Amino acid sequence: MDGDLRGWRQCLLSGAVFAVCMAGTTLPTPLYGLYQEKFDFSELTVTVVYAVYAVGVIGVLLLAGNASDAVGRRPVLLWGLGAATASAVCFLFATTLGWLYVGRLLSGLSAGLFTGAATAYVMELAPHGGTSRATFLATAANMGGLGCGPLLAGVLAQYADWPLYLPFAVHLALVACSAAVLLRLPETVRERRPLRTVRPxxxxxxxxxxxxxxxxxxxxxxxxxxxxxxxxxxxxxxxxxxxxxxxxxxxxxxxxxxxxxxxxxxxxxxxxxxxxxxxxxxxxxxxxxxxxxxxxxxxxxxxxxxxxxxxxxxxxxxxxxxxxxxxxxxxxxxxxxxxxxxxxxxxxxxxxxxxxxxxxxxxxxxxxxxxxxxxxxxxxxxxxxxxxxxxxxxxxxxxxx
The missing domain is CATH 1.20.1250.20 (MFS general substrate transporter like domains)
Incomplete structure (x- = not known):
């Protein structure tokens, strides 16, 4: 029983880390209008800035989608949190449109690293017989995190000061907490191989x-x-x-x-x-x-x-x-x-x-x-x-x- 409780606690914590990373990918959504006013760009530019994210995700899925099977779940997830941190920093210090492009690309890299690795990690941390529930937890963390991003940014932008800065500062704090949690969770890949063995x-x-x-x-x-x-x-x-x-x-x-x-x-x-x-x-x-x-x-x-x-x-x-x-x-x-x-x-x-x-x-x-x-x-x-x-x-x- 104690083992099951520990397993579900670890499963829930890994799901929370998953949600935090995915929230960062949609955090800029309600802020694009403010960026349009700040940098004076068109609706087409908004869509291109948004779409750069997909380039990062597809690139990682094709080039390193199976990396966590070789080097372990936690290292890949830590890389994903690193990319999420770099993305938030780009938005936090954005002075030109180019920062938004780089930030969205890094956001896509973080999502690409998390999508497969975090889903597998949540499922593997679940107690024996809990795979079905863990699969739904991983799905809920993914989609729920994506939903929480625009909600968090929208509330902070509307009701707090510094609308283009505070959402990303809050997300950086959440990412730091997530990294601390991740470092305390166990690795689930038993036989790890060097990164050079990973093939596209x-x-x-x-x-x-x-x-x-x-x-x-x-x-x-x-x-x-x-x-x-x-x-x-x-x-x-x-x-x-x-x-x-x-x-x-x-x-x-x-x-x-x-x-x-x-x-x-x-x-x-x-x-x-x-x-x-x-x-x-x-x-x-x-x-x-x-x-x-x-x-x-x-x-x-x-x-x-x-x-x-x-x-x-x-x-x-x-x-x-x-x-x-x-x-x-x-x-x-x-x-x-x-x-x-x-x-x-x-x-x-x-x-x-x-x-x-x-x-x-x-x-x-x-x-x-x-x-x-x-x-x-x-x-x-x-x-x-x-x-x-x-x-x-x-x-x-x-x-x-």
Missing amino acids: QRPGLPPRVRSVFGPAAAATFVGFALFGVFTSVSPSFLAHSLDVRNHAVSGLIVALAFFASTAGQLAVGRFGLGRSLPLGCAALLGGLALLAGALWWDLLPLVVLSALVGGIGHGLAFRGSLAVVAAASEANQRAAVISALFVVAYAGISVPVIGVGLLAGPMGLEGAGLVFIACMMLLVSTAGVYLLRRPAPAAETAGQP
Whole structure:
């Protein structure tokens, strides 16, 4: 019993460290409007600054995504906290636009180092028989941390002094506490190897996975694209179109999408993995429709509903996609296939957002958003219809106990 309590305490502490790191990646979200005023840059620049983050994540996932299997979980997580520290320092002392680019790149590096290593670490610290709960804890720490970032920054920016400095100072303090906690937790990798043995991972797509991967990747792309728009340009839309200039409200609306995603992933257990992917597509379609209505009629309640419905769709679709492609893959190809899915996910969080930024100049933010929504609705509808007409055999397998 004492061993179980110690295991769960360590599991919870590692989850808290995971959440702190991920919170730093979304911390600038409600502050982009203030940076626009300070450095006088366009909506396109906002989206590019945001998308630089995905470059860092994809780079780490491809080049060193399996590093923690060799050198250990704690060293990789400490590197991730180091990158998070450097990112916060860049934002804290930003005097030109270039600092924001570097800060976002470093933020992506921290997320890339944490994504796989922290998930594995939380699961490995759990007591025997607690893998399922630990998996949800890792998911909740990831998405919950992403949601807490804009909420924390928004509240501090609205109700405290130094809005462009205090959020990052607070995050630096949290990172320091996280490093102290991490140093007291045990290492879970027993047989460690030198860093030079780590080889880049190339995403792979074996022929038997392709029919399953297509619709799963489409749903994943749309889900992350919706999140990308929410976390990059929604604060600007709220301020300029809805006259919502309260940074705390802006941060809360973005946070709701991430919290709803956690709820959606938890709901997979109720619906079953086999049905989660088509249900996720349907919810994403609903979230996009609500966002279109919000842009067309300038209605704040529809923005909130879009965050909630789209977030639930993201959670259902993403967890369902991971399960489907993993079940369809051979054991020795699974890591490469999942890496390919993550590359699609982070392409979704960056490429469409830049497209919205490019169109915002000639069409306005609302027009650009409607074009984005039309494209994403077409993509997710195609994936959903495909899944309804041809359910993936892997999904049926994955859904069995």
